[in-house]
Amino acid sequence: DGGITQSPKYLFRKEGQNVTLSCEQNLNHDAMYWYRQDPGQGLRLIYYSQIVNDFQKGDIAEGYSVSREKKESFPLTVTSAQKNPTAFYLCASNTAQGGSETQYFGPGTRLLVL
């Protein structure tokens, strides 16, 4: 059963703590993306990666970090520098070849600050 999995479904962060959100895909997609969804603001791009061991900042990268050591995995770390981390985080992927492929989304992780 192909798709994108994100874990955990809910995550709680304490003050000053770094937390890591998992994103795994078995679609053999080259490109992966992290978005943040806030009410009334749509989705905003945090980081993206088009190939293993390479990634680029999106529109709101400050306070976040990523790695892309494997094609199927693109974890996102929310660092203590991110002052307003409470949001719904969505991971997406596409083939990144040919120019117009659709992005497919995971179920999301909701991050809450204690």
Next chain:
Amino acid sequence: AQSVSQHNHHVILSEAASLELGCNYSYGGTVNLFWYVQYPGQHLQLLLKYFSGDPLVKGIKGFEAEFIKSKFSFNLRKPSVQWSDTAEYFCAVNRVGNDYKLSFGAGTTVTVRA
């Protein structure tokens, strides 16, 4: 920066009513256009897309959208909505040659009353 505007934040209508959601974007080059839908408790999923060709595109569940290049618009329509169409709808734009990054509108919440 490219922006995507969705004109309505929340739309409430009765079953069998017609639906039209507006979407405008600001980039003047070649774009790919998408409408995504997020049903309550479900993944964000693709409703329809436009890459090239016939500007009137048909998607799943009876939805269609029309690309009007001169107006930088990609409005979503459905002639007769059902209660199950209650969801949040997002317009997204990808600027061709821009690393397949999507820019999303703020979303429109559609509530269909039985």
